[in-house]
Amino acid sequence: MDSKTYISSGILELYVAGALSEKENQEVYEAMQKYPEVKAEVISIESAIVQLTAFAKKDDSYSFDAIKNQLTVDEAKVIPITKPSKTNNWKQYLGWAAAVVFGTTLIFSVLQNNKLKTQLASEKEVLEAQIDSASTSLAAAEKLIEIFRDKDIISVPLAGQTASPTSYAKVYWDKKTNSIYLDAKGLPEPPKGKVYQVWSLKLSPLTPTSLGTLDSFTADANKIFTITNANESEAFGITLEPAGGSNTPTLEQLYTLGAVSS
Incomplete structure (x- = not known):
């Protein structure tokens, strides 16, 4: 074999x-x-x-x-x-x-x-x-x-301004807890490198106080934000600012504004 x-x-x-x-x-x-x-x-x-x-x-x-x-x-x-x-x-x-x-x-x-x-x-x-x-x-x-x-909650509508006439928002201010609840559904998506900043305003003289930036705006599906506010606010505004926010509001980029009813 x-x-x-x-x-x-x-x-x-x-x-x-x-x-x-x-x-x-x-x-x-x-x-x-x-x-x-x-x-x-x-x-x-x-x-x-x-x-x-x-x-x-x-x-x-x-x-x-x-x-x-x-x-x-x-x-x-x-x-x-x-x-x-x-x-x-x-x-x-x-x-x-x-x-x-x-x-x-x-x-x-x-x-x-x-x-x-x-x-x-x-x-x-x-x-x-x-x-x-x-x-x-x-x-x-x-x-x-x-x-x-809640009947004690102050509702403040924010209307669109020259920078974005179709924008709108609404603030629900709870003075008992020094908090506001911001419904920002009416704001467009911010451009890359930009962020919305919320302001508490005293009107006479005009004194803006920053309440912070909406850094999670894009990721937040509901667009409702809880913000601390211990100020005696007479109005609220929202501007579009560079990422990180600004020390004073950029008025040319004022998107919404609304006064607190007396």
């Missing part, structure tokens, strides 16, 4: 699996000594089995020697094995191969199951966060409704 016949016959896989008779083991051993390509094929088969088994056992120290155990020996000795029929040889080999495939498939299934559990846990956390956020938003909305309906 030449080297190509040995390689294509399937006998080398049976040799590696330890499923040959003593005589057949000896014949393969001699062929390995005679044909380097036969020996290389045996080494290749052993390497493939080592990789499969090492994956299944998750143990880097698990070597082919542990798989073979007493199925093969060194070059000076062949283990005597009772010769089975060719049908039984193939049954043994196929059973062994099926066990490896089944074990690998089972491990893959376990890994996929763990991955799915992790994904579901992550989605559950996201859903819970969304529910919490929705609950918080609902509570905030209910609080605002109560504030807007």
Whole structure:
């Protein structure tokens, strides 16, 4: 039997699996000594089995020697094995191969199951966060409704000015808590590098006091802002200023203005 016949016959896989008779083991051993390509094929088969088994056992120290155990020996000795029929040889080999495939498939299934559990846990956390956020938003909305309906709250409409005639806003001033609630839905998106700044105004003499900038204007979907105001305000205005705000209002960029009713 030449080297190509040995390689294509399937006998080398049976040799590696330890499923040959003593005589057949000896014949393969001699062929390995005679044909380097036969020996290389045996080494290749052993390497493939080592990789499969090492994956299944998750143990880097698990070597082919542990798989073979007493199925093969060194070059000076062949283990005597009772010769089975060719049908039984193939049954043994196929059973062994099926066990490896089944074990690998089972491990893959376990890994996929763990991955799915992790994904579901992550989605559950996201859903819970969304529910919490929705609950918080609902509570905030209910609080605002109560504030807007409070008879002691001062409502101040802010009309559009020359810089932006179509703009509008509204201030709800709660003097008991020194707070204003600014509804800025009627303002356009500020240009890049610009920010809206809110001013409390005394009219005589005209004295502006900054109440801060609306830095989160673009990100805030509701455009309702809570601002501290302990001033004796007579009017409120909103200007468009460079990012970071200004010490005094830029009157040419006055977007809205409204006086507090006496």
